[in-house]
Amino acid sequence: MTTPPVVETAEAVNADDEILFYRRKRKHVKDLVAGLNLTAMMDIMTILLVYLIKVYADAPESITLNDDLRPPSSTAPENLVPSVSILISKSAVLVDSKLALRLKPGGEIDSEDPSNAYAPLSKALAGRVEAIKYIADNGGSPFDGNLMIIADQDTPYDLISNVLYHAGKAQFTTYRLVVQKGGASTP
Amino acid sequence: MAGGGGGEEDINLVPYMDIMVNLIMFMLVVTAYIIELRQAPVLAPSYASSPAGGQQEKAKPYLTVAISSKSFSVLGSTPEVPAQEIPKQGDKYPYEELTQTLRSYKSQYSVAENMVLMADATVPYSVLVATMDAARGSVKEPLFPGVTLGLAVSQ
Numbered sequence: 328m329t330t331p332p333v334v335e336t337a338e339a340v341n342a343d344d345e346i347l348f349y350r351r352k353r354k355h356v357k358d359l360v361a362g363l364n365l366t367a368m369m370d371i372m373t374i375l376l377v378y379l380i381k382v383y384a385d386a387p388e389s390i391t392l393n394d395d396l397r398p399p400s401s402t403a404p405e406n407l408v409p410s411v412s413i414l415i416s417k418s419a420v421l422v423d424s425k426l427a428l429r430l431k432p433g434g435e436i437d438s439e440d441p442s443n444a445y446a447p448l449s450k451a452l453a454g455r456v457e458a459i460k461y462i463a464d465n466g467g468s469p470f471d472g473n474l475m476i477i478a479d480q481d482t483p484y485d486l487i488s489n490v491l492y493h494a495g496k497a498q499f500t501t502y503r504l505v506v507q508k509g510g511a512s513t514p
Numbered sequence: 515m516a517g518g519g520g521g522e523e524d525i526n527l528v529p530y531m532d533i534m535v536n537l538i539m540f541m542l543v544v545t546a547y548i549i550e551l552r553q554a555p556v557l558a559p560s561y562a563s564s565p566a567g568g569q570q571e572k573a574k575p576y577l578t579v580a581i582s583s584k585s586f587s588v589l590g591s592t593p594e595v596p597a598q599e600i601p602k603q604g605d606k607y608p609y610e611e612l613t614q615t616l617r618s619y620k621s622q623y624s625v626a627e628n629m630v631l632m633a634d635a636t637v638p639y640s641v642l643v644a645t646m647d648a649a650r651g652s653v654k655e656p657l658f659p660g661v662t663l664g665l666a667v668s669q
Contacts, residue, residue, distance in 0.1 A: 365527045372534040379541035383548070392549060399640035402647045403554035475553065478639050484581075485635035487642070488666040502663075503553040506643055 390414075390477060399480040401506035408503070410473035411455055413490060415482050420490065422451040434483040445493050452497035472500035554646055557628065557662040574626040577619060577658070579612070581633040581645055586612050588619065595623050607641060609648040616649055616657050627656075632664030 390396065396416040414421040420428040427448045429437040438444040456470060463469045474494050478487060491502060575592040585601040586608070600611050619625060629649060633642055642663075651657030 365531065369527065369531070369534070372531070372538060375538055376534060376541065379538065379545055382545050383541065390549070390551070392547075398551070399643040401552060401554055401643050402650070403552045404653070405553050405555065407551050407553050480638060480640035480643075482639040483635060483666075484633040484637045484639065484642055485666040487639055488635075488663065491663060492665075502556045504556060504643060504646075506552050506554055508550040508552045 396477070396479050398477060398505055398507050400509040401504075402509075403504075403506055405503075407475075407505065408473065410471070410475050410503070411459070411499070412475040412477055412505075413452075413494065415476070415478040415486065415490065417479050417481065420448060422448070422455055425451060427451040430486075434486045436486075445489060448490065449493050449497060452494055452499070456497055456499075470498075472498060473503065474499040474501065475503050475505050477505040554643065554661075556646075557660060574624055576626040576629060577616070578630040578632065578664070579616075579645060579649060581607075581631070581637050581641060583634055583636065586645070588612075588615055590619075590623070590625070595619070595625065607644070609644055612645065613648045613651065613657070617651070617655075620657060627658060628660035628662060629658040630662050630664050633666060635666040 390398075395418055396414070412423055414424070416430075417432070417434075418430050419426055420430065427450075428445070431437045436444040440446075459467075459470045476487070476490070494502070575590055575595050577595070578589040578591070580587040580589065585599050588598045588600070590596065598615060600608050600615060602608065631642070631645060631649070646661050649658045649661065651659075
């Protein structure tokens with residue numbers, strides 16, 4: 328039994344072509360999405376990441392600005408040279424990020440023995456110098472006597488002066504006041 | 515690779531992309547908050563009667579700028595260099611006037627390039643730094659680039 332030949336009208340042929348066309352188009356788009364090349368984007372991302380890490384690493388001393396610590400602005404042109412740091416905020420004095428003194432509001436030292444209030448600072452600085460000298464004796468870089476002072480803009484001069492005095496007693500000879508780049512914004 | 519066949523498949527990069535995007539976002543936010551820092555060198559405070567930092571040229575007189583809660587005072591180390599007071603203008607310290615005064619001192623008298631800066635115990639650190647800026651002058655016309663900090667003066 329032979330099947331009778333199918334007589335395709337012009338409209339039926341056109342409809343089949345259209346379906347085939349759309350099927351092929353959909354398949355083509357699907358292939359395109361599946362094969363999206365991510366290599367170029369990966370390259371951009373990697374370069375961006377390397378650049379950002381370098382920018383971050385170039386900041387020798389990163390400090391977090393907040394109400395407790397806001398160094399004054401200055402037109403001083405010199406770039407920062409990392410060294411031993413004394414950080415004077417509104418609430419504390421730190422030597423290389425270690426707490427040395429607690430401060431009351433107004434810059435007064437919170438100490439049980441006011442006659443010997445700066446003793447913990449002297450001890451912390453002497454310990455730091457001793458550690459650097461020990462490292463130097465064992466092949467490290469020598470002690471250069473440099474000291475960075477990172478202080479809040481409202482710190483009274485009395486406190487700054489006393490801190491420098493005790494740093495001098497601990498054999499620090501060169502002081503560098505750390506400031507924000509920019510013009511003066513002071514009373 | 516179904517059925518253990520040896521077909522070749524691409525590595526799935528999407529998790530790696532996620533990590534990279536998160537890292538970049540984090541770094542962008544962090545770098546936006548990095549502040550640019552500079553340093554202003556000062557000489558060691560002189561707690562004896564020797565002039566600024568002990569390194570002052572002995573032949574030349576030196577200037578001392580004292581900051582009080584009411585004014586700046588410019589003082590000379592010898593009687594030939596007269597003293598001058600620059601009062602505050604309202605609540606503001608007159609930094610520009612101080613620069614002009616120091617410039618005139620430098621041109622009229624043969625004074626050393628290092629100066630002594632001292633202040634009242636209560637003077638804020640920002641005023642000290644701004645006074646150092648005013649005394650430093652500009653790159654083209656430097657005034658007193660070397661500053662020695664003196665003891666705090668209690669009123």
